[in-house]
Amino acid sequence: MVKTRGLKEAEKKLGDLKTIISKMLKKKKKVKIFESGCGYGKVMIELKKKFGNRIDIIGMNFKKIHGDKNKVISFALEEGIINKDEVNQMQSMKLIFGDAGKKLPFKTSSIDLVYSQVSSYLYEDKMHFFEEVARILSKDGIARITSAHHKENLPEEFQQLLRIYDNGKEIPFEKFISKFKNIKMIELPSGKKAIEIKSGKLNFGLKLKSTINTNHLWKEWFGIVSIYFVTKKLK
Numbered sequence: 001m002v003k004t005r006g007l008k009e010a011e012k013k014l015g016d017l018k019t020i021i022s023k024m025l026k027k028k029k030k031v032k033i034f035e036s037g038c039g040y041g042k043v044m045i046e047l048k049k050k051f052g053n054r055i056d057i058i059g060m061n062f063k064k065i066h067g068d069k070n071k072v073i074s075f076a077l078e079e080g081i082i083n084k085d086e087v088n089q090m091q092s093m094k095l096i097f098g099d100a101g102k103k104l105p106f107k108t109s110s111i112d113l114v115y116s117q118v119s120s121y122l123y124e125d126k127m128h129f130f131e132e133v134a135r136i137l138s139k140d141g142i143a144r145i146t147s148a149h150h151k152e153n154l155p156e157e158f159q160q161l162l163r164i165y166d167n168g169k170e171i172p173f174e175k176f177i178s179k180f181k182n183i184k185m186i187e188l189p190s191g192k193k194a195i196e197i198k199s200g201k202l203n204f205g206l207k208l209k210s211t212i213n214t215n216h217l218w219k220e221w222f223g224i225v226s227i228y229f230v231t232k233k234l235k
C-alpha cells in the first residue's frame with residue numbers, strides 16, 4: 001500500500017492545496033489543517049515547509065505502524081525533503097491514530113482545511129466520515145477528499161465501494177449526494193474528480209448495514225465495500 005504520495009500527486013487528485021491555504025491566510029493568521037490517512041506524511045511535511053507556523057497540521061493514520069511522527073520526520077530526512085536544521089520546525093505537527101469513520105476528535109467548526117488522499121476507500125463508515133468532516137469544518141472551511149466510492153483495481157463485483165439502497169433500489173453515490181448542498185463531486189484541472197465538502201450540518205439519514213473488507217478475501221486487494229440503507233425519506 002503506497003504511503004508516500006506528496007503535494008504533486010495531491011494537486012492532481014485534490015487540486016491546489018497551497019493556493020487554498022494562501023487564500024485562507026489572507027483572512028486569518030493561522031490555518032488549522034487535518035489530513036485523514038496521511039501515511040508517511042509527505043504532504044504535511046511539504047505544507048509545513050512552505051507555510052511554517054502559519055499552519056497547524058494534524059494527521060491521522062489507522063495504526064501507529066502506518067506512520068507516526070518519528071516515521072514522518074525520518075522519511076522526510078531520508079527523501080531529502082527536509083534537512084536536519086528543519087527538523088525542529090516539524091515538531092509542532094501532530095499525529096493521531098484510529099478509525100476516521102468514527103467520531104472525529106475535533107470540536108465543531110474548528111478545522112479550516114481537511115484533505116484526504118487515497119484513504120477513505122479503506123473506511124468502513126465512509127458516509128459518517130463525510131458527515132463528521134462537515135461538522136468539524138470552520139465557517140469558510142473546505143474539504144477535499146479523493147473519491148471513496150469506486151476503485152478500479154478490484155474485481156468488477158467489488159469496484160463500487162459505496163452502495164446505497166432505498167426500499168431495495170440502489171441509488172448511485174453521486175445521485176444520492178446531489179440532494180445535499182454542502183457535499184459535491186468536483187472536476188479538477190487534472191480531469192480527475194474529488195469530493196468537496198463545506199461546513200454545516202450534514203445528515204444523510206443512512207444506516208451502515210454491512211461491510212466487505214476485500215483484503216480479507218485476497219491479500220492483494222485493498223478497499224472496503226460499505227453497504228447502507230436509507231432510513232430517512234429523500235426529498
Ligand SMILES: C[S@@+](CC[C@H](N)C(=O)[O-])C[C@H]1O[C@@H](n2cnc3c(N)ncnc32)[C@H](O)[C@@H]1O
Nearest residue numbers: 003004005037038039061062066099100119122
Ligand atoms: C494507501 S495509504 C495512503 C497514504 C497517503 N495518503 C498517500 O497517499 O500516500 C492509506 C492510509 O489510510 C490510513 N487509513 C486506513 N484506514 C483508516 C481509517 N479507518 N481511519 C483513518 N485512517 C485510515 C492508513 O493508516 C494509511 O496511512
